[in-house]
Amino acid sequence: MHQRQAIIERIRRISAGVQRLELAVEPPQQALSGGQFFLARTTAAYDPYLREAWLPVALNDKTIIVERPTRYQYLPNQVVDLLGPLGRPFPLRDSARTLLLIAYEATPSIFLLMLQSALARNSAATLVLIGQARQYPLEALPSALEVIRAEHHETWAERAQHIAWADQIFAVAPPPYDVPAYMRLLEDAQRVRHAVSAELLYGIFQPPMPCGIGACQACLVRLQNGDEVPACTDGMAFDLTRVNLLQNLADSAGA
Amino acid sequence: MLEITTGKMTLRLSRPVIGASGAFGFAGEYGKLLDLSLLGALVTNPISLKARRAASGTRVVPLDSGVLIHTGLPNGGIHKMHRQHAAKWRTSPIPVIMHLIGAPEDLAECAAFLDQQAEIAAIELGINDTLTARETRTTVATVRTRTQLPLLAKLPLYQAVNLAAAAADGGADALVIAAPPRGTARDPLSGQLIGGRVYGAWLKPLAVRVVGQLTPRLSIPIIGCGGIHHPDDARDFFEAGARAVQLDSVVWARPEMVIAIAKAFSGGELTRMSGALADEWRPLGEPAERRTTLIPAPPPPHVPSPPEI
Numbered sequence: 342m343h344q345r346q347a348i349i350e351r352i353r354r355i356s357a358g359v360q361r362l363e364l365a366v367e368p369p370q371q372a373l374s375g376g377q378f379f380l381a382r383t384t385a386a387y388d389p390y391l392r393e394a395w396l397p398v399a400l401n402d403k404t405i406i407v408e409r410p411t412r413y414q415y416l417p418n419q420v421v422d423l424l425g426p427l428g429r430p431f432p433l434r435d436s437a438r439t440l441l442l443i444a445y446e447a448t449p450s451i452f453l454l455m456l457q458s459a460l461a462r463n464s465a466a467t468l469v470l471i472g473q474a475r476q477y478p479l480e481a482l483p484s485a486l487e488v489i490r491a492e493h494h495e496t497w498a499e500r501a502q503h504i505a506w507a508d509q510i511f512a513v514a515p516p517p518y519d520v521p522a523y524m525r526l527l528e529d530a531q532r533v534r535h536a537v538s539a540e541l542l543y544g545i546f547q548p549p550m551p552c553g554i555g556a557c558q559a560c561l562v563r564l565q566n567g568d569e570v571p572a573c574t575d576g577m578a579f580d581l582t583r584v585n586l587l588q589n590l591a592d593s594a595g596a
Numbered sequence: 597m598l599e600i601t602t603g604k605m606t607l608r609l610s611r612p613v614i615g616a617s618g619a620f621g622f623a624g625e626y627g628k629l630l631d632l633s634l635l636g637a638l639v640t641n642p643i644s645l646k647a648r649r650a651a652s653g654t655r656v657v658p659l660d661s662g663v664l665i666h667t668g669l670p671n672g673g674i675h676k677m678h679r680q681h682a683a684k685w686r687t688s689p690i691p692v693i694m695h696l697i698g699a700p701e702d703l704a705e706c707a708a709f710l711d712q713q714a715e716i717a718a719i720e721l722g723i724n725d726t727l728t729a730r731e732t733r734t735t736v737a738t739v740r741t742r743t744q745l746p747l748l749a750k751l752p753l754y755q756a757v758n759l760a761a762a763a764a765d766g767g768a769d770a771l772v773i774a775a776p777p778r779g780t781a782r783d784p785l786s787g788q789l790i791g792g793r794v795y796g797a798w799l800k801p802l803a804v805r806v807v808g809q810l811t812p813r814l815s816i817p818i819i820g821c822g823g824i825h826h827p828d829d830a831r832d833f834f835e836a837g838a839r840a841v842q843l844d845s846v847v848w849a850r851p852e853m854v855i856a857i858a859k860a861f862s863g864g865e866l867t868r869m870s871g872a873l874a875d876e877w878r879p880l881g882e883p884a885e886r887r888t889t890l891i892p893a894p895p896p897p898h899v900p901s902p903p904e905i
Contacts, residue, residue: 342628344851382850387797387825388661390849424629424851517785549656551663551848554629556621558641558667561650569650569670592652 342425342554343369349419350404356478359448360411363404370423371400374430375455376545376578379407380553382422383415391551392424398453408450427553431455431578434509434540440466441507444474445494445514445522449482451545451577452511460485467507469497494525504533511578513545520544520590527581543578546589563588598636598839600718600746600770600817607691607718607746607769609636609840613830613858616821616842617642617695617720617750618665618776618793622677623684629851633689634858636840639720640681642695645702647673654783654790662796663845664781669697674706682715691717693748697724700735707743718746720772725752729762736766746770753777753799753822756806760814770817772842773807795845799823804836811837825853827860 347370351363370379380392399406409415433440433455440459442452449468459466460483467487470477475490482488491497504510510530514522523544530537548560555574562572563585570576598609617639620626624638632638651668658664671677674696685692694716696706703721710716721739723732736749749763753774760771779794800823807820820833821842830841847854 344629385850387849389658390661390663390796390845391656391658392849422850549658551656551665551845552619552621553848554621554625556625556641557619557665557848558650558670559655559665561655561667561670563650592650 342427343367344422344424345370347405347421347423349415349417349421352415352417354411355408355481356411356476358411358476359408359450359478359481360415361398361406361408362415363401363406364421364423365404366423370426371403371405373397373400373405373426373454375433375452375458376431377426377428378577379423379425380427380550381424383419391549392553394547394550395423396451396454398450399457400454408448424553427550427573428577429575431511432540432543432580433459437508438464439506439508440464441469441503441510442466443469443510443512443526444471444477445512446472446518447474447513447515448477449474449513450477451513453482455511456483456486467503469500469503471497494522500529501533504530507541509540510542511545512543513547516546516548519546520586520592523581523584524586524590527586537582539580539582542581544581544584545577546572546579547577548572563592598817600748602744602746602769604744605746607637607693609691611636611858611862612834612840613854613861614693614819614840614842615639615847615854616844617722618667619844619847622671623681623692624688626847626851626854630847630855634855634862635690637691637693637717638688639693639695639842640677641671642669642697642722643671643674643677643706644669644696644698645674645706647671647676654786654788655792657781657783657790657792659781659794659796661798662794663848664779664790664792664794665776666790666792674709678709678713678715682713685715693718693720695720695722695750696739697722700731700738703735704738704742707739707745710745711743716745718748718769719743720748720750721768722775723749723751723759723763725755725775725778727755727759729759732759733762733766736763736768740767748772748819750775750821753802753806757809760810764814764816768816770819770839771810771814772819772821773810773838774803774822776822776844777802795823797823797825797829800825800829800832804832807833807838808836824857825850827857830857830861 347364347366354360378396381395395407397405550573555571560572561569600607615638650670749768750772776793803822817839819840820838825846
């Protein structure tokens with residue numbers, strides 16, 4: 342983990358709601374894999390106080406590309422303070438030949454870096470965009486990717502088949518929609534496959550992360566074995582068979 | 597150097613800057629990023645006798661120039677935490693102070709346990725903001741009877757003036773003024789009002805005032821805590837009478853400022869203007885509005901005029 346300054350070299354708007362920032366970063370911060378992220382600060386002032394999670398979508402020679410909502414304004418040559426890389430890479434199995442990626446009401450940006458590796462080794466991948474995720478520009482996605490757009494989970498007609506043949510499944514949804522979506526997905530998987538093995542089905546948890554280093558204990562995810570682990574160090578992807586979804590659902594509901 | 601002594605055991609702080617409870621983790625997690633040996637000591641996250649689970653519901657609410665945190669103070673209980681982290685505490689380059697929370701009898705049991713361990717240099721008691729002065733005195737006195745370790749009492753901001761004398765009478769060897777105060781804010785995601793501890797630079801004037809009120813009244817050292825984000829903030833606490841300061845949420849927002857503040861009070865701080873190098877006076881990355889010109893900028897390089905044709 343490092344704290345370094347990066348420079349925004351280029352800003353490109355890829356849709357009405359999404360812009361890509363190309364950041365010149367120092368070598369230690371180029372060594373990252375899909376699923377890892379940075380905590381970024383764009384101002385020396387303290388408003389906003391906490392850093393923001395920035396997820397790289399692509400790596401170039403000396404730059405990384407992150408996606409940010411267009412409601413945030415950035416300028417070329419702007420200096421950004423980056424803490425990271427943080428978190429664990431998505432546990433993409435070497436033997437996984439068919440991937441199912443599901444974005445519920447969230448951009449699929451988080452999957453893009455992992456997709457580069459998966460498609461490079463000729464894995465087949467299907468991306469399902471549900472709800473607001475359908476607004477993501479398809480031209481920004483790899484051409485080798487199969488994309489399905491559904492209004493909501495129930496209108497994703499082929500989900501049983503997709504869940505059945507996938508070697509690994511990764512799902513993302515923004516809090517507080519994440520846990521209910523993952524519970525529904527886990528139920529579908531258990532019904533379709535009868536048994537959901539370990540390392541098959543992953544949900545991505547993105548709670549607010551003040552420290553990024555596992556110190557503040559604010560981003561804990563509850564596991565079935567009673568452990569509570571920081572999403573910033575042990576995640577953001579968690580095996581849904583290990584997560585205590587009921588308890589995490591109670592957390593989301595403010596119980 | 598600051599020494600906090602019970603007469604039998606002494607906590608020696610080679611630098612007056614401490615990592616506060618709740619911000620730096622249980623066992624030097626920030627050692628991956630920062631040179632913690634520049635600090636005087638590190639206080640662990642709160643630890644209780646029995647395990648505590650994380651809070652349900654929203655745990656982080658962003659505020660203007662601050663944050664509200666409601667973690668529930670999760671920890672595995674003192675025995676499990678000791679098993680997990682004792683090795684790191686033992687090899688820490690700086691003293692480790694354990695922050696304890698709980699009912700008086702639980703605190704006393706924890707203190708008795710720690711008295712038999714060598715890894716912890718001192719105990720910091722988190723005094724609950726619902727305690728009266730009498731209950732505070734009793735709590736501290738109960739713990740005092742069970743340990744020889746130096747005892748710090750971290751007081752709640754709003755009640756610190758009322759509780760300070762009681763904590764000192766109970767046997768505290770130093771006071772920490774103050775714990776992050778409780779507040780309530782609306783979570784933008786759920787729309788609910790959430791209660792928790794509040795952090796931000798704007799706490800500093802509140803805490804400095806209380807330190808200034810208490811230092812004339814007490815003979816034990818006071819350690820200032822609250823809203824420190826810059827060496828000048830720490831200087832304000834020292835001028836108010838604090839003997840040391842604790843840094844908390846600045847490590848989340850701008851970790852590099854922890855080192856800047858620690859270095860500013862490490863004995864290497866320059867006190868003369870002449871002969872100073874720019875980065876020895878002000879940390880890199882500091883906002884321009886806080887930087888003052890201490891040495892004149894070098895003259896621009898001479899560029900000869902092109903010859904006339």
